[in-house]
Amino acid sequence: MAGLDSVRTQLKKIHNQAQMLTSAFISLDKSFEAESDRLARQEAVHRIKMIRTTITGDLERIRDSESTANSAQVKTDEVVSFFGDTIKLIATTTTKNRRTRNFVNSVFNTNPSDNLPYGKVKVCIGSKGLPDDVRVVSISELARESNRLESDIIASLKNQGFLLLSEKNFSSLIEKLVEMIQEEGLVLPVPTEKVAELTTPNRPEWQAVKTSQTQFNLP
Numbered sequence: 214m215a216g217l218d219s220v221r222t223q224l225k226k227i228h229n230q231a232q233m234l235t236s237a238f239i240s241l242d243k244s245f246e247a248e249s250d251r252l253a254r255q256e257a258v259h260r261i262k263m264i265r266t267t268i269t270g271d272l273e274r275i276r277d278s279e280s281t282a283n284s285a286q287v288k289t290d291e292v293v294s295f296f297g298d299t300i301k302l303i304a305t306t307t308t309k310n311r312r313t314r315n316f317v318n319s320v321f322n323t324n325p326s327d328n329l330p331y332g333k334v335k336v337c338i339g340s341k342g343l344p345d346d347v348r349v350v351s352i353s354e355l356a357r358e359s360n361r362l363e364s365d366i367i368a369s370l371k372n373q374g375f376l377l378l379s380e381k382n383f384s385s386l387i388e389k390l391v392e393m394i395q396e397e398g399l400v401l402p403v404p405t406e407k408v409a410e411l412t413t414p415n416r417p418e419w420q421a422v423k424t425s426q427t428q429f430n431l432p
Contacts, residue, residue, distance in 0.1 A: 250398070257394045257401045264344040265387045268336055271349040272380055275334050279351060283331040330356050330363050336383040338376040342404040343390065350377075376405055378412070386411060 330353040339346035350370070356363045370377060378386065389411055393399040 254394050254398060257399070258391050260344050260401060261387055261390050261394065264347060265384065268347065268349060268383065269380070272334060272336070275349050275351050276332065279332045279334065279353060282354075333363050335367075335377040336380065337370065338378070338405055338408055340374055340405055342402045342408060345402045346405075374405065376408060376412075382412065 333352040333356075335350055335352055337348050337350040339348075352363050352366050355361075355366045359366070367377060386408065390399065390403060394401075
């Protein structure tokens with residue numbers, strides 16, 4: 214009987230040790246899971262903040278480009294205006310033919326670029342959401358290139374489902390996403406629909422509108 218009791222004691226010790234190891238394994242597994250979740254959230258926050266840094270740099274670069282283009286256009290208009298006025302003056306003083314003077318005045322009409330738009334720049338979020346489908350778009354440049362109004366360009370982009378944000382609104386959105394990642398475990402990427410939910414509903418430039426027809430293709 215003594216031998217049997219000894220075996221039972223050993224088995225009980227083994228059983229207790231097995232329970233302790235199992236408990237330790239479960240605790241360790243939870244620790245690994247928690248650490249993995251923390252690292253995933255940290256990586257997501259890093260990606261979001263890096264996107265903000267990139268977009269901020271792009272905004273500054275494109276605004277500078279718009280300012281330079283505007284200045285160049287103003288100088289060009291000044292030169293054209295000077296030569297145009299000179300030629301019209303010469304025509305006025307050298308000929309009495311009204312048809313000739315009218316023709317010269319129409320050809321050298323020096324008001325070519327007064328209405329060209331410059332400087333309207335937006336953050337554009339596409340269908341893949343954040344952070345995979347976001348870029349800076351010069352609405353003014355697209356309007357100049359296509360000879361359309363800026364409002365038409367904005368409407369066309371919205372009709373394709375693009376979300377357009379100002380720099381201030383985009384920065385506020387990033388802060389909100391960082392908070393949600395850290396506190397709620399928000400997973401990237403964040404789809405455009407979710408981004409739209411997080412934006413201010415009474416601001417029309419924040420709202421994406423989808424239609425069946427594509428009116429403007431963003432490169």
